[in-house]
Amino acid sequence: MGTSDQRFGKIKALSDLNEAQLDALREMSHAGMVHATAALSQLLGHPLSLTVPRVSVVPLVEIPGQIGGDEEWVAGLYFKIRGDVKGDILVLIPWNGVLSVIQILTGKRTAQPMALTEDERSVLKELANILTSAYLTVLSNLLGVLMIPSIPGLAFDMVGAVVDSLMIERGQMGEVAMVIETRFENPANGVAGRLIFLPDPESLPGFLDRLSPNPQ
Amino acid sequence: MAKSPDVLASYGVGSCVVVALFDPGTRLAAMAHVMLPGRDEEKRDLPPAMYSDQAIEAMLEDLIRCGSVRERLVAKIAGGAQMFISPFGSKDHSQSPGRRNVETVIKKLSREAIPLVAKDVGKNHGRSIEFYPESGQMLIRTLSEGIKEI
Numbered sequence: 382m383g384t385s386d387q388r389f390g391k392i393k394a395l396s397d398l399n400e401a402q403l404d405a406l407r408e409m410s411h412a413g414m415v416h417a418t419a420a421l422s423q424l425l426g427h428p429l430s431l432t433v434p435r436v437s438v439v440p441l442v443e444i445p446g447q448i449g450g451d452e453e454w455v456a457g458l459y460f461k462i463r464g465d466v467k468g469d470i471l472v473l474i475p476w477n478g479v480l481s482v483i484q485i486l487t488g489k490r491t492a493q494p495m496a497l498t499e500d501e502r503s504v505l506k507e508l509a510n511i512l513t514s515a516y517l518t519v520l521s522n523l524l525g526v527l528m529i530p531s532i533p534g535l536a537f538d539m540v541g542a543v544v545d546s547l548m549i550e551r552g553q554m555g556e557v558a559m560v561i562e563t564r565f566e567n568p569a570n571g572v573a574g575r576l577i578f579l580p581d582p583e584s585l586p587g588f589l590d591r592l593s594p595n596p597q
Numbered sequence: 598m599a600k601s602p603d604v605l606a607s608y609g610v611g612s613c614v615v616v617a618l619f620d621p622g623t624r625l626a627a628m629a630h631v632m633l634p635g636r637d638e639e640k641r642d643l644p645p646a647m648y649s650d651q652a653i654e655a656m657l658e659d660l661i662r663c664g665s666v667r668e669r670l671v672a673k674i675a676g677g678a679q680m681f682i683s684p685f686g687s688k689d690h691s692q693s694p695g696r697r698n699v700e701t702v703i704k705k706l707s708r709e710a711i712p713l714v715a716k717d718v719g720k721n722h723g724r725s726i727e728f729y730p731e732s733g734q735m736l737i738r739t740l741s742e743g744i745k746e747i
Contacts, residue, residue, distance in 0.1 A: 541609015
């Protein structure tokens with residue numbers, strides 16, 4: 382086993398990953414989402430289909446633009462990751478997705494964006510919990526590292542404000558993130574969401590080291 | 598920087614702080630969206646405009662170069678929300694990055710002897726901010742509390 386430095390040169394950010402390493406991450410992320418879909422289907426008692434997630438590495442600042450602009454309403458669910466690999470995960474669900482989640486999981490139509498009930502907030506947290514835990518479980522198993530999510534913090538607000546708070550929390554502006562776009566559907570409804578994964582810079586070499594098979 | 602009738606705007610501000618400096622005489626205004634307290638506190642190498650101290654100094658310089666009178670300048674600030682309750686519950690609210698940003702901005706303004714005439718800071722919601730050099734008004738739009746003016 383070489384050190385991560387020997388193998389990858391000076392990888393400091395996700396943006397330094399090569400295509401093969403990105404593919405490995407994509408594959409794992411896909412496996413994670415399949416696991417999450419299974420968990421959700423079980424919870425609901427009926428099957429859900431999963432659209433193959435798109436995994437990309439993009440600067441954090443570009444994420445609001447992808448979602449429809451800084452003022453677009455989203456539910457942002459924020460997890461701190463502890464363990465061998467530390468970092469943050471932010472799950473973003475646009476407003477129409479929030480409506481669908483609540484409809485799918487509770488069978489009820491929700492009223493107003495700013496009047497989400499405690500139960501409806503719990504449903505959103507639970508969904509994000511399942512996504513994040515399933516994703517981290519698969520990653521942990523495949524990479525042999527421990528990653529444990531905190532309980533989620535929920536903000537329902539403008540996506541620009543949610544993302545800017547994450548940047549400040551991390552104290553980094555130019556950072557790139559791994560963005561996993563995913564979509565769950567039952568026959569009546571679909572929910573598109575994004576899971577944004579930001580490993581801490583200190584954890585990144587160890588994480589990437591395990592990502593790629595030894596070239597020898 | 599803008600002169601009446603232009604408008605300065607910053608959309609979707611969370612724990613960042615928006616600082617507007619305004620000269621009612623010339624109706625010149627400058628606005629900055631600052632992300633971090635002073636450069637010494639955070640040892641990161643980022644563009645100066647991201648730091649409150651540097652951003653305020655740069656705005657002062659620009660405004661005065663364009664004919665503003667320093668003694669006439671006033672400031673309005675908004676932002677510095679804490680969007681998420683810390684998932685680990687360990688961080689007390691007084692230590693939130695938004696709060697620290699606000700405190701640093703206020704300290705810098707007072708060191709520069711610029712009166713802070715209005716502020717809308719803290720809480721747990723994002724803001725969209727527009728500043729009108731024509732009137733010196735700052736309009737703040739939020740999801741939960743509608744539009745307000747300071």
